[in-house]
Every structure is written in C-alpha cells, then in structure tokens.
Amino acid sequence: MTSHPAERRLRGIAMRITSATSFALMAALLKAASARGVSTPEMIFYRNGWALLIVATWLTLGPGWKAVRTKAPAAHLTRSAVGLVSMLLTFGALALLPLGEATALTYAAPIIATILSAIFLKEQIGIRRWAAVAVGFVGVLLIAHPGNGGAPIGILIGVAAAFGQSAVMITVRQISRTEDVAAIVFWFTIFTTIAGAAMLPFFGSMHDRTTMVLLALAGLGGGIGQLSMTASLRYAPVSVVVPFDYLQIVWGITIGWLVFLTPATPLVFAGAALIAASGIYTAYRERARGKEPAEARSMPESS
Structure with missing residues (x-):
C-alpha cells in the first residue's frame, strides 16, 4: 500500500532530523575523544570501522550485497x-575549534x-544563486573573525x-549518475577504514576504556547518520529535507555551550544563520530549476 505523499514527506523529514542529530552527537563524541589524546587518523579509523558494521547490517537487511557491485572502481577510488x-x-577542525564554529564552517560546502559546479561541470548559475553564494561567504567571514576566539x-x-566537502559533493554527483548509492557508501567506508588502519602504526596509541567507548559510539552514530x-531521499525531495540538515549547527552550538563550555559569540550565530x-535557498533554486539530483544533499558527508 502506497503511503500518502504528506506522510512520506514527514517520514523523510524525520529521517533527516535523525541524521542531523546523529552527526552532531558523532562530532561531539569525536571532539571529546580528541581532548583525551585521540589523533585525527585514529578518528578516521574508528569512525569508519564502527560505521562499517551499520553499513553491513543495512546491506544485509536492505538492498543486498549485489548493490555494491561496480563497473567504475577507479571512480570510487578517486571519490574515496x-x-x-x-x-x-x-x-582536524573539530579538534582545534569550538564545536559550533567547526560545524558551521563545514556547512559552507554547498556554497x-x-x-565548483560552474567551473568544472559548466553549470549555469543565475544571479540569485550567486547572491546566495555571496551571503554564505559573508557568513564564513563572520565566523572566521578573530574576535570569536577560534x-x-x-x-x-x-x-x-x-x-x-564541496569537492566530495561534486565527485558524488558525478559518480551517482551510474553507481548505486549503496556502492558509493560501502566502498567509501571500506577505503577510509583501510586508510585509517594504515595510519595507526604512525599515529595510533593505546587509550583507556572510556575513550574507546567514545570512539565506538561516534562511529555508530556516523553510520546511522549516513544511512538515515x-x-x-526515498520519501521526500532534497529541497524538503535540506533545511533540517542545519539542525546540526544548532546542536553543535548547543552542545558546545552546555558540554564543552564554549558559548558561541553573536558573530558566530549571525554567520551560521x-x-x-x-544553503537552503540554493537547494530551493535547484528544485525550481528542475535540476535537483537524486542523491544530492546539503549535509557534509564527512561529518
């Protein structure tokens, strides 16, 4: 029985809220692990290694392992x-900046x-979208202001x-024209897990049980966020769900204030807004122009 369109949209929105919340918790857990001496390469390994369990479970219960077959291994290698x-x-930005600022800066990626789409993909960008880009860059400059303490x-x-992140969006947009999203998610997770493992002899160290739990939860949260x-997108168009991606900024600022005791300055609030x-207007224009790609999204994938 087919769900009512409104019900499907609500389901899509609920999944996007789950995604934003999962990624925000993942970022907070990784920042906490960083404060306990975990290096960035270690974060790569544990975030993706634990996420691989989520991805494998999803493949087994959902689209099946046939979905990861690919005819473009070189494209997956480049994208990964x-x-x-x-x-x-x-x-690295998470480790060095307050959580809210680091989160907000990564959301400049769609801008x-x-x-990059205009330069490399030769897409036509109208004056209103260029205006949105200009507004977004003003936001970046406000967050980067020295007075914010970062x-x-x-x-x-x-x-x-x-x-x-913007380069990732471009490569994913290109590869998703011929490759199943299951293959894109799976091979990226495999690649980054192996790459992280290769860096462990040089950057890894022993950690206590609490730190390992933080890393495991971060990886599981990242996997849940990616899949949700x-x-x-199975239930609602990109332009409907994209506004809810920016909940991650709200969560990042809130968690940074309450947990890490680093309240955002007014300039950070203004820049994030x-x-x-x-980003929301850019997604709206994509929808209006009828060029909303099936697998496009605003949320940074590496979150």
Missing part, C-alpha cells in the same frame, strides 16, 4: 581519496560546490575542510 582528505580536515590555524583548516540521510539561509 577526496573524501578521506576532506574527513581528515573536518576532524563552494556551487562555484585558533587561526583551526579556522584555516575549517575553511579547507569546507572546500574538501540517504534513506530520507547566513550560511544556513544560503
């Missing part, structure tokens, strides 16, 4: 390498992706992470 660099930068190197890494984000408005 770009994603790995992006994830390293994203987790940058618009520019370490300059952390700000640079956070901005670099946003560029990395993807599943939301401008970035969110820019």
Whole structure:
C-alpha cells in the first residue's frame, strides 16, 4: 500500500532530523575523544570501522550485497581519496575549534560546490544563486573573525575542510549518475577504514576504556547518520529535507555551550544563520530549476 505523499514527506523529514542529530552527537563524541589524546587518523579509523558494521547490517537487511557491485572502481577510488582528505580536515577542525564554529564552517560546502559546479561541470548559475553564494561567504567571514576566539590555524583548516566537502559533493554527483548509492557508501567506508588502519602504526596509541567507548559510539552514530540521510531521499525531495540538515549547527552550538563550555559569540550565530539561509535557498533554486539530483544533499558527508 502506497503511503500518502504528506506522510512520506514527514517520514523523510524525520529521517533527516535523525541524521542531523546523529552527526552532531558523532562530532561531539569525536571532539571529546580528541581532548583525551585521540589523533585525527585514529578518528578516521574508528569512525569508519564502527560505521562499517551499520553499513553491513543495512546491506544485509536492505538492498543486498549485489548493490555494491561496480563497473567504475577507479571512480570510487578517486571519490574515496577526496573524501578521506576532506574527513581528515573536518576532524582536524573539530579538534582545534569550538564545536559550533567547526560545524558551521563545514556547512559552507554547498556554497563552494556551487562555484565548483560552474567551473568544472559548466553549470549555469543565475544571479540569485550567486547572491546566495555571496551571503554564505559573508557568513564564513563572520565566523572566521578573530574576535570569536577560534585558533587561526583551526579556522584555516575549517575553511579547507569546507572546500574538501564541496569537492566530495561534486565527485558524488558525478559518480551517482551510474553507481548505486549503496556502492558509493560501502566502498567509501571500506577505503577510509583501510586508510585509517594504515595510519595507526604512525599515529595510533593505546587509550583507556572510556575513550574507546567514545570512539565506538561516534562511529555508530556516523553510520546511522549516513544511512538515515540517504534513506530520507526515498520519501521526500532534497529541497524538503535540506533545511533540517542545519539542525546540526544548532546542536553543535548547543552542545558546545552546555558540554564543552564554549558559548558561541553573536558573530558566530549571525554567520551560521547566513550560511544556513544560503544553503537552503540554493537547494530551493535547484528544485525550481528542475535540476535537483537524486542523491544530492546539503549535509557534509564527512561529518
């Protein structure tokens, strides 16, 4: 029996809220682990290694293992390498910046992706979308303001992470034209788990039980967030669910204040609001232009 369209949209929205919340908790857990001496390469390994359990369970109960077959292994390798660099930068920003600022900066990725799409994919960008890009960059500048207290190197890494995330969006957009989303998620998770394991002899160390629990929960949260984000698109269009991605910024600022005792400044609030408005409007314009890609999304994948 087919669900009513309104019911399907509500289900898609609920899944997107689950995704934003899961990613926010994952980021908070990784930041807590970083404060306990966990290196960024270790975060890569544990985040993806534990997420692999979620992905494997989903494949077994859902689309099946045939869905991971691919005719484009080189494309998956390129997409995974770009994603790995992006994830390293994203987790590095988490370690160096207050949680709210680090989260908000990564959400500049859709803005940058618009520019990269115009340059590399030759997409036509109208004046209103360019205006949205300009608004988003004003938001980035407000967050990067020295008066916010963020370490300059952390700000640079956070901005670099946003560029990395935008590159991921472009590569995913290209590969999703021919590859199943299950294959994209699975091979990326495999690649980053192996890459993280390869870095452990150089950057890994022993940790106490509490730290290992934090890392396990972060990985499971990341896996749940990834799959609920993807599943939301089965029930509702991107333009409907994208606004709920920005709940992660709200959660990041709130958790940063209540747990890490780093309240956001008014400039960070203003910058986050401008970035969110820019991203939501960009998604709306994609919908209006009839170019809303089936697997597109606003939320940074490396979250």
